[in-house]
Amino acid sequence: xxxxxxxxxxxxxxxxxxxxxxxxxxxxxxxxxxxxxxxxxxxxxxxxxxxxxxxxxxxxxxxxxxxxxxxxxxxxxxxxxxxxxxxxxxxxxxxxxxxxxxxxxxxxxxxxxxxxxxxxxxxxxxxxxxxxxxxxxxxxxxxxxxxxxxxxxxxxxxxxxxxxxxxxxxxx
Numbered sequence: 001x002x003x004x005x006x007x008x009x010x011x012x013x014x015x016x017x018x019x020x021x022x023x024x025x026x027x028x029x030x031x032x033x034x035x036x037x038x039x040x041x042x043x044x045x046x047x048x049x050x051x052x053x054x055x056x057x058x059x060x061x062x063x064x065x066x067x068x069x070x071x072x073x074x075x076x077x078x079x080x081x082x083x084x085x086x087x088x089x090x091x092x093x094x095x096x097x098x099x100x101x102x103x104x105x106x107x108x109x110x111x112x113x114x115x116x117x118x119x120x121x122x123x124x125x126x127x128x129x130x131x132x133x134x135x136x137x138x139x140x141x142x143x144x145x146x147x148x149x150x151x152x153x154x155x156x157x158x159x160x161x162x163x164x165x166x167x168x169x170x171x172x
Contacts (some may be wrong), residue, residue, distance in 0.1 A: 007043050007088050013095040015130065016042055019137075022127045023145040026085070026120045032113045034153050036092050037163055038144040040085050044078060045140050051148075052162040060147050067139040085165045102126075 006012040016039055024030065041048050042143070048068050053061055066101040078084050096115065100107040104123045118121065152158045160166040 007084070008091060010091050010094055010098075013039070013088070013091045014098055014155065017067070017092070017095050017099060018104075018127055019130075019133065019141055020121065020145060021099070021115070021117060022123055023141065024117055026117055028117050029109070030115045030149075031153050032093075032096065032110070032115060033166060034149070034159060035115060036085070036089065037159060037165055038141075039092060040081075040088070040163075040165060041144060042137060042140050044084075045136055047078075047081065048143070050081075050163075051114065052164075054157065060143075063143060063147070067143065068136065081165055142156075 017035065021030075023086055027080055041051075045068050047158055051064075096105070096110055097107075099105050100110060102122060103119050104117065104126075106118045109116040148159060151162070152164075153160055155161065
């Protein structure tokens with residue numbers, strides 16, 4: 001029996017990452033780990049409800065509840081988030097290298113664990129040729145690139161710690 005999983009599809013990974021990058025302008029610099037975390041939640045939207053929020057972040061909690069339903073999709077059911085997150089890493093890194101080969105992002109920044117958009121025109125052209133995303137996926141991308149972009153990646157209240165997808169104990 002053949003089972004397809006979009007998490008393990010390089011082309012679908014490129015597709016997802018281009019949608020995230022399209023939310024930013026030329027010369028924008030984003031951490032690779034941040035985009036990898038966002039991509040995980042685009043693959044498994046119901047897992048967004050597991051992100052630890054501070055007490056004063058009720059606005060994020062309300063938006064999350066309103067726009068991303070906790071559907072309990074049996075095909076999205078995963079028991080160990082970190083293992084799946086690490087399993088999709090090679091596909092994400094290969095996708096970044098592919099996107100860099102098209103001249104959309106700066107390849108030299110990849111070695112510094114950063115993404116720098118250098119050609120927004122090509123990026124926009126690619127994304128405009130795609131079909132529209134479903135509303136749930138648009139909501140995940142909007143939530144991640146706006147509200148979760150403002151949260152630091154590091155520290156006890158950083159995105160790595162809140163999601164528990166990456167080790168954050170030793171972050172400065």
